[in-house]
Amino acid sequence: MENENQIKNGSSVHIGVLVLSVAVASYIAYSAGQGAPKTGQTPQKESESASFEIPMNWGDLGVKMISVGVIDPEKFESIYAQRGGLSPEEKQILYGSDNKSIKMTEENAGFLLNMLWALGLGNKNDILESGPMSKYGDVGNFASTGGWILAKNDPMDHYSRHRLIMLTDDQQKLVERVSQNIYRPCCDNATNFPDCNHGMAMLGLLELLAANGASEQTMYKAALRINQFWFPDQYATIAKYLQSKGKSIESADPREILGRNYSSASGFRKIAALVPQTESRSSGGCGVDSGQPAAKPQQGCGI
Template sequence: MLTEETSVGNERALQKLKAQLNLWRAASLVMIGIFIFNQFLFVDINLKSSTNIQTATNNNEAAATASVDQLVAAVLPEAGVKLPAGWGNLGKQMVAAGVINQSAFEEVYASRGGLDAYSKNLLLAEANDQLVINSQTAAVLLNLLWALGLGNKNPVLDQGLMQDPQYGGAGNFASTGGWTVASGDAMDHYSQHQFITLNSDQQALVERVAQNIYRPCCGNATHFPDCNHGLAMLGLLELMAAQGVSEDDMYRVALQVNAYWFPDTYLTLAKYFSARGVSWPQVNAKEVLGSAYSSSQGYQQILAEVEPVTSPGGGGCGV
């Protein structure tokens, strides 16, 4: 039989147990509340973070787009570049000599929409002013200057690397075998015509500059014009030297012309220099045209340090 003292003890124990249960219940509710609050806070933070990241990404993309637009405006101005070289009737002379077969040349362009009025004048007119290169004229100027570099008599072609026996003859290169719009074989016209006559100082200037102008399609300088871009640049250098263009201006013009012929390359180089605090108008043209930047090997090293920029335009190594 339970005593009164025992009953009182049990009652106290029961009350203590109830108090502990209430305490644990309250603590559990608090923990649940904290957990729910943290979940809402986490979601809110993540939403804000995601929004901020997306906003930053959009801003970066807009900045990158603007940057590319600025590069294009500097490297490939829409209005083009007027070259310090008058063309005269060189196109007409080359057609008459057979370096350019007019019908074959026009047939090539028929599949591309035909020659425009400016290009027809360069090909056939008696008189033309200074050449203007832009995104529309770059390709036809490449071909016309290619014909000039191929046909004009010059020691670079007669005594230079094109005649090295290891290559089996000058006719085995893309710059010669690839010229398929001549009357007869391209080699019938190789260094055979006196379209431009240079004195000894002018010839020395052409050779000196040609040794320092590389092209991204290969690892060779203009002094070894084994592709169309090489012969075209040689023709342009001859034209400028004959008309008294200074050495510094020849490099400046060559860089502008190369940029239109290889837009992706030179937009990427402009981006590379911009990242180092040098704007495109400030670059040293001779340095940029050198092997470290403008040869295929040099440019590949640049690509290891900068994401390339792409742009429509440019031309391959054929007509």
């Protein structure tokens, strides 16, 4: 009932695949044509660190996703063409076969968002097949499904279709448990209801962390750090709120910060209302990320 109310209230995007795909494509075309941020144009937020090494081995997941078609490499590379193409490190993640841990930075956060989005969408998992999102009609109409325009053929041809990551029963239970407690500021749903790109990407990350033997606490810590890259303004605001209470986001319990009271769209709005706001950068949109700033700051799961 809770998720049903959220969908009725518009917290979750549930529009036609055709309309959504056209909107995403338009967003990509616009944002890819924008110039890259000039040095010093966007100050680094206090809650961010320069980089974060994700505690897992990526291996050849890029190659596997290309081989099954959840990523079409020509489509994928085309969205980065107008900003000089993929970096050597990004090409290694996409095409390499012996990747170890991956370092997330402000520069590659959008690229890794797209890679993890494809992973979460394509990997076979009970959360997609019988979880909360499966109860609401055609799941192909969500932003996280119909909005993935970088696959070969229809994105739903790949929805929970490929065994890209193998989980034990205990690891699956861990992913299910943790995913219920991790929210993102663009939506009011937890990761076990991955109706937008950030939710689907976070699901892919949790699956990968669990498969690599990460503990529950490690998964929460990694999820918080990564959400800080994907939503820098929102978590900078949360950090300021905590500072006003004599606390710091670095020492806070990551599970608490990722929960509904702080990291859901409604929870964040309450926090933001208590913190003086400054000019924000573009962040939090739920379309395919071309690595370029959008025309204006985006909130929610729209394009």
